[in-house]
Each structure stands twice: as structure tokens, then as C-alpha cells.
Amino acid sequence: MEKPVSLRIxxxxxxxxSYSTQITHEILDNFKEENVDMRLSFMVIGTPADVTxxxxxxxxxxxxxxxxxxxxxxSLACSTTFGFDNLDENSELITLGxxxxxxxxxxxxxxxxxxxxxxxxxxxxxMAVLPINLIMPLVDPKKMIETAKKAGDIKxxxxxxxxxxxxxxSNNSSN
Numbered sequence: 001m002e003k004p005v006s007l008r009i010x011x012x013x014x015x016x017x018s019y020s021t022q023i024t025h026e027i028l029d030n031f032k033e034e035n036v037d038m039r040l041s042f043m044v045i046g047t048p049a050d051v052t053x054x055x056x057x058x059x060x061x062x063x064x065x066x067x068x069x070x071x072x073x074x075s076l077a078c079s080t081t082f083g084f085d086n087l088d089e090n091s092e093l094i095t096l097g098x099x100x101x102x103x104x105x106x107x108x109x110x111x112x113x114x115x116x117x118x119x120x121x122x123x124x125x126x127m128a129v130l131p132i133n134l135i136m137p138l139v140d141p142k143k144m145i146e147t148a149k150k151a152g153d154i155k156x157x158x159x160x161x162x163x164x165x166x167x168x169x170s171n172n173s174s175n
Contacts, residue, residue: 007093007107008085012052014118017077019126027063027073031132037062037070040139042112046101053094053101054081055115059123061134074134078122080115105145112141 039060046053058077062070087094095102103111120136127134 006086006089009111010083010085011080011114012083013054013079013081015079016122017056017079018075019077019122020072020075021126021130022071022073023131024071024073027071028131031063033133035064036134037064038137040144042115042144044101044103046096046098048096048098050083051085051087051096052081052083053096053103053111054079055111057115057119059119059136074126074130076119076123076126078115078119080111080118082111082114105142108145109141112144116141 039058039062041058043056043058044053045056056077056079059075060072061074062072064070084094084096087096093104093107116139123136127136
């Protein structure tokens with residue numbers, strides 16, 4: 001019989017790291033949803049001494065011009081820090097390291113889901129006052145992890161180890 005998982009997780013901290021909006025008259029006068037590109041990325045930072053894992057999410061909306069490079073007009077970064085109890089009993093799920101943390105996919109999906117909800121809340125409060133209608137679409141954390149694996153940002157080991165660097169998912173239109 002399989003031993004039940006008893007990892008206890010606490011949200012230790014939620015915070016906005018940065019926010020910027022640069023909506024120009026050019027964007028306002030010519031705004032079309034099909035010209036908006038959403039970019040979403042994440043970074044994982046393990047702190048073994050504190051038994052915490054911080055997930056930073058970065059959201060960016062860019063406006064694609066007919067000619068030239070897309071211009072970022074909205075960016076938001078936020079952080080969710082998780083604390084863990086009885087980590088030693090659950091080393092098959094998560095191992096924290098200074099430069100690399102190993103997290104089983106099912107746990108990483110749950111943590112990303114919680115962090116995405118935090119990001120969505122921060123984004124909704126910022127977007128509510130904008131003169132244009134932006135929507136953050138539903139995001140599948142499993143696909144974010146798969147994209148990171150394909151890009152080589154996640155190494156395949158006993159557990160999928162996530163390096164301490166930014167993992168990007170891009171080219172999602174906001175509809």
C-alpha cells in the first residue's frame with residue numbers, strides 16, 4: 001500500500017515585485033486585440049536555510065506594430081513564497097538547493113497554479129484602471145513546465161530540477 005503524502009505547505013509571502021504601464025496615444029488610437037501579444041515567464045528560487053521556495057511570475061503585454069519591433073506597454077511581476085513542513089519525509093516530491101531545486105511535476109503544477117492565481121489578482125487590479133480592455137487568459141501550468149523542458153530550462157533528473165533562471169512562455173494572444 002502506498003504511503004500518503006503528508007507535505008504541509010504554507011504561503012509565507014505574496015508581493016508585487018514590479019509594475020509598469022506605458023500606453024501611448026499610438027496604442028490607444030490604433031488598438032486592436034489581435035495585435036496584442038502576452039508573454040508569461042517564471043523563475044524558481046529555493047532557499048534551503050529557510051525551507052522556502054519562491055515562485056516569481058512575469059507578465060508582459062506587447063503591442064505588435066505593422067513595422068518594427070513589438071512594444072511592451074504593460075508589465076507586472078509578482079512573487080509567491082511557499083514554506084514547507086516535514087520536508088525530510090517528502091524528499092521524493094521536493095529537494096531545495098541554493099542553485100537548483102528539484103520539484104516533482106504534480107507539486108510544481110500545484111504551486112504554479114497558486115502563483116498564477118496571485119498574478120491574476122494583481123493583474124486584475126492593475127488592468128481595471130487601464131483605458132483599454134486587457135484579459136489574462138487561462139494558463140495551463142502543465143504546459144508551462146513542458147515548454148520549459150523543451151527549452152532546456154528544466155533538466156530531467158530523478159525529479160525535474162528547475163534551474164535558478166527565468167523560464168519563458170510566449171506568443172499567447174489575449175482574446
